[in-house]
Amino acid sequence: xxxxxxxxxxxxxxxxxxxxxxxxxxxxxxxxxxxxxxxxxxxxxxxxxxxxxxxxxxxxxxxxxxxxxxxxxxxxxxxxxxxxxxxxxxxxxxxxxxxxxxxxxxxxxxxxxxxxxxxxxxxxxxxxxxxxxxxxxxxxxxxxxxxxxxxxxxxxxxxxxxxxxxxxxxxxxxxxxxxxxxxxxxxxxxxxxxxxxxxxxxxxx
Numbered sequence: 001x002x003x004x005x006x007x008x009x010x011x012x013x014x015x016x017x018x019x020x021x022x023x024x025x026x027x028x029x030x031x032x033x034x035x036x037x038x039x040x041x042x043x044x045x046x047x048x049x050x051x052x053x054x055x056x057x058x059x060x061x062x063x064x065x066x067x068x069x070x071x072x073x074x075x076x077x078x079x080x081x082x083x084x085x086x087x088x089x090x091x092x093x094x095x096x097x098x099x100x101x102x103x104x105x106x107x108x109x110x111x112x113x114x115x116x117x118x119x120x121x122x123x124x125x126x127x128x129x130x131x132x133x134x135x136x137x138x139x140x141x142x143x144x145x146x147x148x149x150x151x152x153x154x155x156x157x158x159x160x161x162x163x164x165x166x167x168x169x170x171x172x173x174x175x176x177x178x179x180x181x182x183x184x185x186x187x188x189x190x191x192x193x194x195x196x197x198x199x200x201x202x203x204x205x
Contacts, residue, residue: 043144043165044134046198056203057082057100060177063199064098065192079104086183086191094159096183098196103176110170114143117166121147128163138202139169148185163188167197177202 048054048063055062055070058080064070068084075081079102086096106113111133118131126149136142145168150161163185168178179200181193188194 043132043146043167043194043198045136045201046195048199049195052196052199055082055084058102059171059175059203060100061199061201061203062098062100062179062196064196068098068196075101077104084196086193094162094184096187096191096193098179098181098193100200101178101180103178105174106176110141110143110168110176113176114145114166114168117145121145121149124149127161134167136167136169136200136202138171138204140172142167142169144168161185165194165197167200169200169202171202 052063052065055064057072062082062084064084068086071083071085073081073083081102082100084098103113114131118129121129126147128146128148130147131143131145134142134144145166146164148161148163150159161184162182165181166178167180168176170176179197181197183191183193
């Protein structure tokens with residue numbers, strides 16, 4: 001992925017398998033994050049608030065406060081990935097971040113993928129699980145799934161639960177873009193990760 005450029009304020013089994021793959025990619029992006037929390041109700045696109053900086057990635061833009069530091073990498077599927085970290089990570093820290101991950105040549109449409117994601121989260125007894133279809137500029141179809149989950153695996157001591165929002169937008173038959181916001185559930189509303197997610201836009205044309 002090209003280095004993000006800033007503007008503005010500063011210079012089925014198959015489906016389950018696919019869901020597992022995407023979950024792996026997201027786990028890599030979230031780097032070990034773990035209650036109830038806000039549901040997707042009312043989640044929709046917003047203009048970048050004052051004080052947010054616009055960033056351009058591969059086929060999209062997103063905006064975040066200056067405290068979010070962008071990092072461009074490649075996902076394990078070879079696609080470019082942009083991670084916006086809200087603060088420097090220390091070992092053992094709970095992540096507060098937004099990640100944008102491309103699913104090129106998806107094996108199933110976004111509606112099926114997000115249904116599987118919801119089912120998987122309910123199966124593992126995540127809390128606050130909900131799924132909602134949303135309208136998103138330039139998207140053929142889009143969904144938001146929300147859940148709270150403690151993902152720390154034994155023998156590590158369990159950490160505080162994390163709240164997650166995942167926006168998935170179907171661009172066309174060949175591309176789905178996932179935007180994931182995660183933060184500790186207790187402070188999710190104060191972190192602005194949900195607002196950052198809502199500024200995501202596809203680049204048209």
